[in-house]
Amino acid sequence: MSLAVRFDDIHKDFGPVRVLHGVSFALAPSRIYGLVGENGAGKSTLMKILAGYEKPSAGAIEIDGTPVHFGGSREAEAAGIVLIHQEFNLAEHLTISQNMYLGHEKRRGWFVDDTAMHDEARHYLAQVGLDKTPGTPVRELIVAEKQLVEIAKALSRHARLLIMDEPTATLTPEETHRLFALMERLKADGVTIVYISHKLDEVERITDEVIVMRDGRFVSRGETAGFTRQQMANLMVGREVSDMFPDKAPVPEGAGVALKVEGLAVPGWIEGLSFQVHAGEVFGFAGLVGSGRTEAFEAMLGLRRRSAGRVEIAGRCIELNSPRDAMRQGLTYLSEDRKGKGLHVDLSLQDNLTLMTHERYAHPLIDTRAERDALQQAVGEFGIRVGDLAGRARTLSGGNQQKLALAKFLQPDPRVIVLDEPTRGVDVGAKRDIYFMIHRLAREGRAVIVISSELIELIGLCHRVAVMRAGRLQAILGREHLTEEELIAHATGTH
Ligand SMILES: Nc1ncnc2c1ncn2[C@@H]1O[C@H](COP(=O)(O)OP(=O)(O)OP(=O)(O)O)[C@@H](O)[C@H]1O
Ligand SMILES: [Mg+2]
Structure with missing residues (x-):
């Protein structure tokens, strides 16, 4: 069940633009990692490489000590690595269960086995706490519910390493709470989780260790308990961040x-x-x-x-x-x-x-x-x-x-x-x-x-x-x- 990952000097170029400049670090099993960094720091790109959506321009990924080269996300999924995308990736016109099993349809003989897919989908929907039937079209869901479908879909792929790119951006505190409980359960089962978020209070709450990236580079890592939020923010930005809010100029007397x-x-x-x-x-x-x-x-x-x-x-x-x-x-x-x-x-x-x-x-x-x-x-x-x-x-x-x-x-x-x-x-x-x-x-x-x-x-x-x-x-x-x-x-x- 355990799965240890090592990034070894990963580079990534998009055409002439280099966005990852030799990133190296390792992830141990059964831990929740917070991956933080400014917009454009390269978090999603690095994780897309790990999950087989992008190929590195140079460098290698090792899993349990063996170099791997994924030809696509399916190969990564077969190795137990599943990425939940930052932007939704669902087909609006399909139902929840069709989305969950798209490209992974369950079959009985030659036929798509809708019943089996619905039954299983129901199980995972209950796990993530989404109270909808598997036959509901995705377009009828609100944003938060779509996020939960993405998570249910990842669970159905039996992830050993689960990457969540901004999973709570659209969730309510209640839904976030439920997701965190689920993450703790998965961790106890031996799953490694990479949690990318700009909500540093949540990073503080749920992660064991924080990894900071800046400008396509690895900057720092350490036990979450050893960082304050302010320190995380400063490391991300590379300078002191202060005064988040401007002074409120009074609304002019007699403003229309x-x-x-x-x-x-x-x-x-x-x-x-x-x-x-x-x-x-x-x-x-x-x-x-x-x-x-x-x-x-x-x-x-x-x-x-x-x-x-x-x-x-x-x-x-x-x-x-x-x-x-x-x-x-x-x-x-x-x-x-x-x-x-x-x-x-x-x-x-x-x-x-x-x-x-x-x-x-x-x-x-x-x-x-x-x-x-x-x-x-x-x-x-x-x-x-x-x-x-x-x-x-x-x-x-x-x-x-x-x-x-x-x-x-x-x-x-x-x-x-x-x-x-x-x-x-x-x-x-x-x-x-x-x-x-x-x-x-x-x-x-x-x-x-x-x-x-x-x-x-x-x-x-x-x-x-x-x-x-x-x-x-x-x-x-x-x-x-x-x-x-x-x-x-x-x-x-x-x-
Ligand atoms: N397909 C692509 N083609 C060209 N440039 C890209 C592509 N994908 C990402 N980039 C660039 O790579 C850099 C890193 O992007 P990435 O999405 O990894 O950042 P991020 O850390 O996930 O940021 P955010 O917090 O905003 O999600 C950005 O400058 C982005 O413009
Ligand atoms: Mg991103």
């Missing part, structure tokens, strides 16, 4: 109402939601997954049917039919489901950035020069790490895709900005950049709405925070009431 929502109702989700956000204000939305925050904004934007409600932007009553329409009227919305709705990973960075505002660059021909300038500027302003400016969005690391999505959504120069989980999967340094950027946008007189499941983020960032529970607004907390205890109490209904 930028967004006013009255009596919004979405059948099955929201009842009577009313709030207003001022120009220059950073306004948060807290609540558990399923409390209706995302749904409320999707309804406002015409992505969901609403049965009642009035929306005003800068005093003008408007009817929004689509995100594009909303953008024209001055409101942009960055969805939490980046891959599904935010970026087109197969298009170039350039096309992604300017897709929403092509009109602006066409007079009447597309001004490619201006487009290129806009990309250069976005890359600089948002600190997007790119190997190749002409590359596709897919070639960016997870966190850098996130920054590109942000840059893209701010292209139309909006009056109201809605950011759903803006720092998910983003490293500490970049998080800080995004926080400062949000405040800069607010100081320019825009209203910024932040939907987040990180309470610390909402408290550090927002002037006021609305708390939703079961589709209803519970409270709007400002200043002195903006504490974790108050937020949790309202979100869970124990106030």
Whole structure:
């Protein structure tokens, strides 16, 4: 059952760009490793090499003392190494069990044995705590549930070494708790786990040992208990990280109402939601997954049917039919489901950035020069790490895709900005950049709405925070009431 891995001087080049510069370290069985590093440090790439998705340009991997060369992920899986991808890898139109057994179908004679697959799928779904039948189409699942399907799928492959690339980015505290219990069980069974995360508090909680990478190199390792979070952050970034949040500039006296929502109702989700956000204000939305925050904004934007409600932007009553329409009227919305709705990973960075505002660059021909300038500027302003400016969005690391999505959504120069989980999967340094950027946008007189499941983020960032529970607004907390205890109490209904 045991499986020991050694990376021996692993290099990786993508074309002319070197992203791994001779990484060497070893992993022992039955331990949970936290692999941390900035966006673009090479964590996912190294793990994709281990799991057979990429080939090293030089160097070798040894398993139990023997060099291995995987021809693909199937060969790695056969050796017991399974990677759960950072970005979801599920086929939306297939069912849960079809996804779990895609390419690994169980057969009875010549026939696909649906019953056997369903039975087994049910077993693994119960293990990860996902209360859905195996026949449920994946497109009907929310993001957190898709993550659980990925984990169930990995378990069904009998992993001896399980790599989880940002598994909790989309999970609630409750789901995370359950996942950690599951990880402990797997570890007790002899499974080695590599846990990649930007949530350093979770790294502290669940891992035995921390491995830090920076700029494609191994930097440091040690027992988790021997690191403080601050030390991890400093090692990742290569300098002292301090003051995560900017000072909150007060919302100017007499600032106009930028967004006013009255009596919004979405059948099955929201009842009577009313709030207003001022120009220059950073306004948060807290609540558990399923409390209706995302749904409320999707309804406002015409992505969901609403049965009642009035929306005003800068005093003008408007009817929004689509995100594009909303953008024209001055409101942009960055969805939490980046891959599904935010970026087109197969298009170039350039096309992604300017897709929403092509009109602006066409007079009447597309001004490619201006487009290129806009990309250069976005890359600089948002600190997007790119190997190749002409590359596709897919070639960016997870966190850098996130920054590109942000840059893209701010292209139309909006009056109201809605950011759903803006720092998910983003490293500490970049998080800080995004926080400062949000405040800069607010100081320019825009209203910024932040939907987040990180309470610390909402408290550090927002002037006021609305708390939703079961589709209803519970409270709007400002200043002195903006504490974790108050937020949790309202979100869970124990106030
Ligand atoms: N297919 C590819 N083609 C070109 N460059 C790539 C490709 N895949 C990754 N890269 C580059 O390799 C570097 C490392 O990326 P990687 O995804 O491993 O980072 P990461 O540490 O996982 O970051 P994050 O925390 O953002 O997920 C990045 O600069 C990225 O742009
Ligand atoms: Mg990654």
